[in-house]
Amino acid sequence: MPTKKIKKKKILPRKAWVVTVDMGYGHQRAAYPFKDIAQGGIISANTYPGIPEKDKYIWTNSRMFYEFISRFKMVPVVGDAVFDLYDKLQEIPSFYPRRDLSKSTIQLKEIYKFFKEGDWGKHLIAKLARKPLPFVTTFFATAMMAEYYDYPNDIYCILCDADISRAWVPPEPQKSRIIYFASNRRVADRLLLYGVKPERVIFTGFPLPEENVGHNLSVLRKDLGRRLPILDPQKVYINQYKKVLAAQLGRNNLKTKATRPLTITFAVGGAGAQRELGIEIVEGLRDQLIDGQVRINLVAGVNQEVANFFRDSCKKLKLCREFDRSIHILHEPGKMEYFKKFNEILRETDILWTKPSELCFYCALGLPIIMAPPIGSQEKFNRTWLTLINAGIDQDNPQYTGEWLKDWLNSGWLAEAAMQGFTEAPKYGTYNIKKIIFHREKEFKKVKTVLQY
16 A cells, blocks of 8 residues: 655745845844845845835935045044034933933934824835735834834844944834844843833844854854964963863864964945055055965955055055955945855954944954944944953054064964954854744743843
8 A cells, every 4th residue: 555645844934024224334234144034135225126216315315424424534633523523413322320311312303203294114114014024124213114104013123233322212112112132231231221121122142144153153163263373373372271262162173273374354334434544454564465474355345446445555555466365355346245255254364353333243253353443432332342352452553563463463362352252242143033033932042041131
């Protein structure tokens, strides 16, 4: 008698609307790890197909102003003064003494004025509401749009910094149904001061790219094990903590010898600010780059102008021979492809040099961060967080990078910073968020721990 075939139950893929904004890199970088669950791909609220002209006008003006101010900060004398005035509008108040910070702000009143008088965002929310999947966003205004226009499913907002301004929370926080995914414990506590109900604050960690983390941190441990002997050539740190390192990373992952030259990745922001710093670093490492002792990735992102600046500046320094050998310029026309390539080069990177933007959370990948000067209030708080967990170090004079960087390597400081980031910074943000939005918390112990916060 033939065996009856049992039909396997078809498991439908889990999907959500993943909404971000094309404004700098931070919000889209936080959305990138959710590309696999994004219904119809990741949606940029300010550039999606069919966006009404009136909505596009509001978004375009705010984006152009933000990018202009970010670049204008580099202008001598007046740049700092103008930027500080702008930054005052989004200033993060001091955390202590703990007090009620739930009072609304001028910025929030303007946002809700756009909702009431101009139906800002109504078209997008109505469009997505036709298929009411979980709504996941990396920007405060889009979370508020979904709530204001009664989106018929859960609304989740991913926080992209180590601390946030009052603008991230609606004017009447106690009545809000937005659920916040906090990048660290400080930002979770901050939300409570802003009046958000505790049950709507979940400490998940920042969403890191899964291709750099791997199942049970398999990729991360392997990459960090190869990175440590490069960051600690004298084995000052490794010899002192060898047993601990082997236990943390796995004995087979911890390598004893360097397998590549020291590789630095320098990344500028979306507006291209601090591009000159990249060339100062190249000048400071000139001899090591020529000798092949050091490699540098100059990350221009999607900004062709910045890529041209890097290339032309290296030519002026007569470093053409070093292209593709010691100097690599990363430029891609589209942001999703840029994020993919950026994540790939991070696996072969030993030091990440950048301003303390959302990339501060990438210290969790075991990458020591050399911090360029912060731009804006939130980056100052990101810098403080990196310093407190000992995963980031302020840059010294870039003109003499070749000298002080050698001392930092020989002391084992950067190897220690790499391990501090790995042990102290949250690493499971992407996994936690996916589990929560699909209501699978009980299946995973790590999420249970997170939800107790």
